Amino acid sequence: MSRRVMKRIVNPIIRHAVLLFLSVVWLVPIVWLVCTSFSDYPGINIRTFLPEGWTFKNYTLLFSDPDSVANFPKWFMNTFIIAIFTCLISSSFVLMVSYATSCMRFKMRKPLMNIAIILNLFPGFLTMIAIYFILKELNLTNSHLGLILVYAGSSGLGYLVAKGFFDTIPSSLRESARIEGASEDQIFLKIVIPMSKPIIVYTVINSFLAPWMDFVMAKLVLNSGLSKDWTVAIGLYNMLGKTLINSYFARFCAGGVLVSIPISVLFIIMQKFYVEGITGGAVKG
């Protein structure tokens, strides 16, 4: 009797204690990020985990006092503009490619899809260097247009998740529309697109987030050293250089928190589509 009681009481306690421990491990760096962003010591506090004095100064400094090192409002705007345009172009590319490969039948369909598989096997960094030179020849380095082109240009290759979604739309639907006399573009724009809200949300958020998360490509293209051109990622990375880290670390944390909030919200909205996309695509092969 007492053993069963023990089992019923102790087991859940152990289970939730383990979970609590794991959550703490996963959240410690995030908590440290948030706490340090309120620290009144500008560098890295290595003596105590929590800051010794609390202040809002780091946030106000980010906005009120942009200098040559930290120009957060400008970075934010830059990234925002780049993200908007990237999002518009690459979402439409992805939807177009995935609809064509999923719902339409034409001779080049299979060969094109095979080429896409091979292209996806090349490491992205390989093309990066060549893209940089091409942009340089076109005078597009250090311009936001160049960066948008780079982000959006080959976005069509990431069509698989959306294709997996379009594959689930019954073909009888399109068939009946065709019998009613609808043309292919009407079927796409008036019937399939309005039905595909989840995958559109996923694609839009995904492509909107890419410029916020990317760091390498931006660093390569926007290499002028003028901080007003940068995106948030390069700007924040730059704050952690050896000579700057001791006066800017707290501000880096504040900036990190500010970028993370909108990104986290979008990411949490997106995560359920993320799962559907990957598992759905896998089952259909």
Place this chain on the structure above:
Amino acid sequence: MKSIKNFFCSIGRFFKDFGVAVVKGDIWVKLSLLIMGAGYFGRKQYVKGVLMTALQAVIIAFTVLFGLPYIGKFDTLGDVQRESVYDPALRKNVVNDYDHSFKILLFGLISIIVIIVAVVIWIRNVVSVRKLQVLAENGKHINTFREDVREFRNGKFHITLLSLPVSGIVCFTIVPLLVIILVAFTSYNKTHMPPAELFTWVGFDNFEKMFSSSLTTTFNYSFGKVLSWTLIWAVAATATTYIGGILLSMFLNNSKTKLPKMWRTFFVIAIAVPQFVSLLLVRNFFADMGIVNTICNNLGITDFLKEIGWVRSSLDHIPFLTDPTWAKFTIIIINIWVGVPYLMLIATGVLMNIPTDLTEAARIDGANGFQIFRKITMPYMLFVTGPYLVTQFVGNINNFNVIYLLTNDVYITLDQKLANSTATEVDLLVTWLFKLTQNDYNYNMASVIGIMVFIICAVFTLVAFNFMIKGDREEDFQ
């Protein structure tokens, strides 16, 4: 095999159509061999005729004015060195009409692609003019221009949809890829930097340099070290996050766990923060003079590790990211922190889809929890996430962010042989490639590494997918 056969058959058919069109075509078809629009004028499709002829004119103008000069120098990549001579008449330095090797490589390649595409268009044009001829001879209706345009919204809608994305892919993936593959066969590096210097073709010299040892270069040594760490890393990172993610999701989704959604959110928050923020933060967290070291010092862990010999006694800190062995260990641990929540999300999605009748039936037959996990849950997981596991492995071989953000500027190698070729013990092939281009302008060797990465990924993917198709057990789970 079948697809390869199909491929060659369709190429054969393509040229056969062309031959038939030329032989059996009437005067308009033959004229359109010369002037592309001629065939359409003959069938009263004037707008199309004008457009086609204009396209032909543009292509010819492009080839003659722009393409040919570059193609002409493509075999040597230029031979006129840049020189700047003081011109007394103008009283300033004058630069001669020099060759820019990279421009010749890039624009020569683009011109060749344009010419190939133009030839294909030319052949298809003749074939379609012949089709018009057949239609006309049989007295069938020939589309007006307006009908042709409307066709792009209906029967040829896929062309409308695909043309922009595909040209984007051609410009921003295929052309750069070809350029970089070609660069691997040139002498493009620090001592051959255009515009000041020329570079040229060197055949397989760079590959030889990568794989043979000599006194001056240590690429061969570094390649071995970096490759083995890349593979160890890819296996370790994929395995730890996969197993960890599945265990965590089973733990979270167990009916005995209260508030599963709340717990899940905790883990998702950790990955929702952009990697460049979280990884840079963690790097300072584990720095030699970082907060973790302070805590370890205060708790006596540092002294304990010194005593058992894991930390050199001359150090007053644990070298989490500065000692080769420690750094590798720390990176894999940090990657578990980064990767497990993703796998947890995916595993959650898959676990929810496991047909409950399977597990239910097993339970009635008297299987215990572990047996169900081993015989049903695990095979099902492996089946569904198999392709994802392969992409995950390839992704880890190319996992630039984690390694670069954690170790760049922080980790300094003491191995002179590695340092000579800009590598470190913790570099992956891709980070090494990146450093070679950024710090050393060693473009040709970087391209060689890139090609090697592709070969490794391609071979692995092919083998893995073949294996999975052979072990195809789709029916077992349906």
